[in-house]
Amino acid sequence: MESTNNIISRRHFLRGDFSNKTAQMFPPWSLSGNDFINACTRCNECINACPEKIIIIGEGGYPVINFDHSGCSFCQECVTACNEGALSINNTEQLPWNLTANISTECISLHGVTCRSCSDSCDEEAISFRLQVGGSSQPEINEKSCTGCGYCVVTCPVNAIKISENIAHEEYDYEHY
Numbered sequence: 001m002e003s004t005n006n007i008i009s010r011r012h013f014l015r016g017d018f019s020n021k022t023a024q025m026f027p028p029w030s031l032s033g034n035d036f037i038n039a040c041t042r043c044n045e046c047i048n049a050c051p052e053k054i055i056i057i058g059e060g061g062y063p064v065i066n067f068d069h070s071g072c073s074f075c076q077e078c079v080t081a082c083n084e085g086a087l088s089i090n091n092t093e094q095l096p097w098n099l100t101a102n103i104s105t106e107c108i109s110l111h112g113v114t115c116r117s118c119s120d121s122c123d124e125e126a127i128s129f130r131l132q133v134g135g136s137s138q139p140e141i142n143e144k145s146c147t148g149c150g151y152c153v154v155t156c157p158v159n160a161i162k163i164s165e166n167i168a169h170e171e172y173d174y175e176h177y
């Protein structure tokens, strides 16, 4: 029987709930669920290959995305570098991940300060602003356009943007973790 300590939901993994650290996300085009955990040998090849330097060593030595300094250009260099198939693209329609940006109430635009840094950095034009009563503007994410690339995260002066998954996922088995 599996130990409960070895089972961490993907949602918890994304939130980093099991360690109360920063949210963690696997690299783009990672296998889903336990398949990624089982396939990834923690060789760090994807980390070395990423030109944006956004892949770091996360919990258990698994590669995770960090948007502190840059975003994902979806160059696929990490996928090419992964010899284990833990990152793989099976068809051209396959999305890199199910991540989108979310903006919290910390956003200074909501509090009367003019700021458009996030929308200026978004090549997908996925962020628009809606004028509120009183003159403030509320940023809104178009989830259909947002790729979860994270470039807006880097530019936000008050760290109001988080990238997160928008669908529920199964649980990972951390038996060998």
Ligand code: SF4
Residues within 6 Å of the ligand: 027, 028, 049, 050, 051, 052, 053, 054, 055, 071, 072, 073, 074, 075, 076, 077, 078, 079
């Ligand atoms: S797709 Fe490119 S930029 Fe994105 S994580 Fe992989 S190597 Fe880095």
Ligand code: SF4
Residues within 6 Å of the ligand: 100, 101, 121, 122, 123, 124, 125, 126, 127, 141, 145, 146, 147, 148, 149, 150, 151, 152, 153
């Ligand atoms: S994550 Fe990327 S696509 Fe989405 S809003 Fe931010 S910059 Fe635009």
Ligand code: SF4
Residues within 6 Å of the ligand: 103, 106, 107, 108, 109, 110, 115, 116, 117, 118, 119, 139, 155, 156, 157, 158, 159, 160, 161
């Ligand atoms: S960059 Fe940050 S503070 Fe500025 S409008 Fe966007 S979410 Fe708000």
